[in-house]
Amino acid sequence: MIVNIINYLEETVAKFGKKIAIEDNNGTITFLNLREEAIKIASEINLLGVAHNQPIGVFLPKSRKSIISFLGINYSGNFYAPLDIKSPNERLDRIIEKLSPKIIITNLEGEKKLREIKYSGAIINLDKTKLEKEQWAGTGYMYEYQLIMNPKDERVILDDKRQFFKSYEKYVIHTVADLQDLKDNKESIKTLLENPSGKIVFKSSDGKCGAGVKVASAKDFDENSIITYMANNQFDLVEEFIIQHPDLNNLSPSGVNTVRIFTQLDKNNEVVLLGCRQRISVNLPIDNMAAGNLAANIDEHTGKITDAGVYSDITKEEQTIHPITGVPIVGFQVPFWSETLIMVKEAAKLYPQNRSIGWDIVITENGPGFIEGNHDWCKLLWQLPAKKGLKSVLTSYLK
Structure with missing residues (x-):
């Protein structure tokens, strides 16, 4: 049974895909091509991270482009x-203010008018060249790329945090133990519970994006209760809570602000830096963009933040100063930058079977250390702070 316009289009494509759907001054378009163009619009909308059931404006003259836009939405x-x-x-301006669309689909003339009224949301300009749109690495492309660079049977040292900390132990500067470590060595529990922060962090070894994490007071546990707590709550990893460098704490004290560096091994197994980003927590205990935090571009040569911090929700304003602390973001110097680069470049060569990794790094008073390495590193954290699509950078390593 047909329940909406998309069902109708899908059934029509199945039966009459090559028949003409629209005929206008620009020629004809088949139902099959209509569907393909609509799905491209949908992909672009989804790339911008808009949740479902949101209003999306269409600011176009009556044409095939407006119909394709309606279907894509x-x-x-x-x-x-x-x-x-x-x-x-x-x-x-009044209509847009009341409607509050996260995205408006338009053309060159429409974009000019939207800029005149200072519309601050995202704009999909259908007059932009196909090449410009294809410069962005999307979800499908990233999945295939990372599958080639980091084969499934080699990813376990990155996927499983327990194995990661053992494999890259040289570069880990905080105390970490898995459940079996604690059972085998009670002395390691004492070290954990007496760490300088007075706090410990329970994790799941396969957790992603801050999921499966619990911060607790060390004084609430002893050598027996910590093991029982982990077993009962499905935690298999525990770490000391990291005290970040004072400069980063001054920038944003709500969470530990980590650096993400993307590395790539070239055909000669030399390390190439694909990008460096500073995550910045915004009144949250975690710092990932998906939770609503900022990220900014770091100059790989100087370790200074070069541009305003951006949100994954691109309708939100960029920030040149921290919205809570008032500390300038642009020009911020990441501490221990040269030491950080040395560490990352060494580690990237350690297990060359994984060729493209997103490293999460904490900077403390004593220097940098690893939090984790990601085989499936985030396309948005990589591209949004750069304010452009970077797909071509990756394509060169597939040749």
Whole structure:
């Protein structure tokens, strides 16, 4: 049974895919091509990270592009809101303010008008070249790329935090133990519980993006209760809570602000830095972008932040100073930068079967250390702070 316009289009494509769907002054388009173009729009919407059931504006003249946009918005799980291109700026501004669309789909002329009224959300400009749109590495491309660079049967030392800490022990500067370590060596429990922060962090060895993490007071545990607690709550890893460098704590004290460095081994097994980013917590105990925090580009040569911090929600304003602490973001010097680069470049060569890794690094008063290495590193953290698509950078390593 047909329940919506997408079901109708899918059934029509199945039956009459090569028949003409639209005919206008620009020629004809088949149902199959109509569907393909709509899905491209949907992919671009999804790449921008908009949740489902959100209004998305369409600021276009009546044309095949507007129809494709309506369908693409439906495919993305959102609903479209047509905006009259003849509306005076003042009226258009009021409508947009009330509607609050995260994205507006338009053309070059429409984008100019939206800029005039200072629309701050995302714009998908259909007049932009196909090449420009294809410069962004999307989810599918990243999956295939990382599968080639980091084969499934080699990823375990990155996927399992227990193995990661053992494999890269030389570069870990905080106390870490898995459940079996604690059972075998009670002395390691004493070291953990007496760490300078007075706190410990329970984790799942396969957790991602801050999931499966619990921060607790060390004084609430002893050598027996900590083992029982971990077993009962499905934690298999525990670490000392890391005290970050005072400069980073001054920038944002709510969470430990980690550095992410993306490394790539070239055909000669030499290390190439694909990018360096500073994560910045915004009144949250974790620092990942998905939770609503900032990330900013770091100059790999100087260790200084070069640009404003950005959110994964691109409709939110960039930040040149921290919105809570007021500390400048642009120009911030990451401590121990040369030591950080030396560590990362050494580690990237240690197990060359994994060729493309996103390293999470903590900077303390005593220098840098690893938190984890990611075989499936985030495309948004890599590209959004750079403010451009970087797909071509990766393509060169597939040759």
